[in-house]
Amino acid sequence: MPYSENAEFIRLFQAYTGSATSIGAHFGQTAGRAAAGDPLIVATGFDIALYPGGGAPPTIEGYRLSNRGFKETAAISHLGPALATLAWLREHGPDGVWRADAQELLDATRATREANSVALWRDEIAAPSFVGRAESIAAMVDYACRLTERFLERSLADESYLTAERLRADYLEGPAEGLPVPFNRVMVATFFLTGMDLGHRLISWFDGLDLPWERAMVVIAGRQGRPTAGVTLDSNSVAGVILAASRGRLPSERLLIAPHAPVFPMHDGGNTEAVQALEHDYRRLWSSMTAMSALGEPMFAGYPRFKPEARNLTELTPDTRSVHQMPAVSGPTDWLALTTRLRVVLEDPRQLLSGAVTDYASAQLVQNANRPEAVTVPGLDGEPYPALQAENPAVHAGAPPPD
Template sequence: MYESPELRRLFSTYSNSKTPGRESIADHLSTLSMAEHRDDTLIVATATDLAVYPGGGAPPQVQGFRINIPGFTELTAISHLGPAIASIVAISLRGEDELWRRDAQRLIDDTRRVRAADGTQLWQESLEITAFEGREERIAAMVDYACAISERYLVRALAEPGYLSPATLRDDLLDGRSTGLPVSMNRIMIATFALYALDFTHRLVNWLDEIRVDWDRTLFAITGRQGRPTAGTSKATTNLARIMHLVSGGRLSVDRIFVAPTMPGFETPRDGDLSEVVAAEEPIRWQLARVMSSAELAPIMYDGYPRFAEPGLYGPDLHVGASSVTEMPRIHGPDDWLTMFTRLRLTLEDPRQLLAAGVTDFVAEQLLEAGNDPMAVTVPGLDGEPYPPVALAAPEQRQ
């Protein structure tokens, strides 16, 4: 391909990101911007960890989240029961009888194993999650119950030809309308997401309070893949932006939050080795400086034209009778089931959304209003729900 050397030189004079010396005009401005923000706190989120760089060359601190904290996998396993059984229904609709029946039996076997291993001791002693103190017995009962009603539905599907369908899934399990379930699977899914949010936010607030983050001078970058390949690519579609904004008490300006799915972060540190985390700071600060410096040109070049306004982190409130939503509506209380269940549908149907984002911001908001006291928060789908202490399935199925 022919390239004019003169025009190529002109192009590179302004912008040449591949030059190690950072000698283009754009690089000069970015270098100045980076220097201006070098002492600002930088918080970086990867898919599994958060790092706080205090600025001024001070060493970072790291804390895990999602799969890197106790209880995440266990709670997610229960929240996956609904989509797992829905997937079995979808497989059956394709006429793959042998496949769906085999998968149904696998799920039955796994739920029975979970019920045999579950109990208050698991949540109280083995996992030992501070934010769950006082709720361990209820959580164990919820897990047992979720496995029992899932097993009951699948056993009937295997035994009764024609029973497995989207309608029976919704009526007999997810909503529980026709069977009169004490607690529906939809509420259980909400509870698992809420419990994760309770633990994560509680840990996060304690950690950041110890560090004493100066929120007015903080940059927050969300790097790499967050969940599905298409998910969490904007501030409105990642629960981390909403949670961090809440945790800061609104002091973290939304225009200082950067969602950067193509920006490399760092791998989870092993054995306390933070060398990769330390090495990541400079390139991340440089990339953010490039973004901020280009945004700085807008008012210089186009003063008098309409300016960009940050979109809200929430969509419009959901109203009874609405047939569709395009963004996350705000939850208005622990009994706002219409909004919470609509959010569950949105997280599945909208490829931009994170699957676990159904109620995380709502729980975080409650927790912060309660002074970071987990017991002062209502966990929707868990607190006040009539989970039976003894599960519905026959005793021999607990062996």
């Protein structure tokens, strides 16, 4: 027989929750009023807003669209997975599909190498955190493109060459002749540069706000990266930067990740009305979620209480066979940990692909007074990249190395 909800039970259900006049709603509203004067930070996939409290208008910082060089460095980062995908397609895909894709990748890589120059990174992209490294970055990009072209050309000439084994030996890891820098290091370097730029700008912004971090309310709202990514504290790179910017003063339990929370429209530097309109909703969300924990002690005194686990990254050894989170990085030459992080972001759907080393980059910035020039970029600084090769010296600074 058809089911019909019982009216009396529904009334009881709604007495605590499910309506704007319920006990739960009054609970959230009361908790929200108590925190109305506390600073509220809301990060979406593109912007971060600070609501100072007391009805003051928000201050907004765009961090994705203003991330200069993000797509350029990501284009180089993607070359490794692109070649691995081609090898998989050659073995498992429809006949010949890999070949057309390989040719397109080869043509795009050649065009990128031609467009690459010191001037591009120094004068056009001109990311503040890249200052002083334009020649090194241009040389790394030139090397990465030439290495990729060589691998693709050989694969197109002899498709039996396009295997995972050859990819690891001749391109990603080595040892192989003509591989002074394994491409794994290029991927770490490009991810680190992206993370360092994001961290540098956000840390600078937060430092200028002089926040009472101990009272700050933080919400990471909406989707971050791919649909399954960034839903935990350890996998959300923006959350990691915010915690780093607080210099340990922000209690981790005051930072909520809310993938289903409303997201204010992308801010373009114009009016803040659309951002300000959601302040009440964000404050009510944060307050009602965190206030719920206040019921734990009166209801369950004597039972173990919940305490967020401190972020304690696993330290790898040569015998480590698997990890359940990002491993700790002991320094810029800890290639076991750094390369393992590349694998983790591919295999763990919770991770942001570009966030492989963002937390490490942010921590290094904090340790060095937010001075990017004082930070060692693993995979870039000190690596033996050949000097930038160029057919047009007027466009590309640097002389080609001798044969």
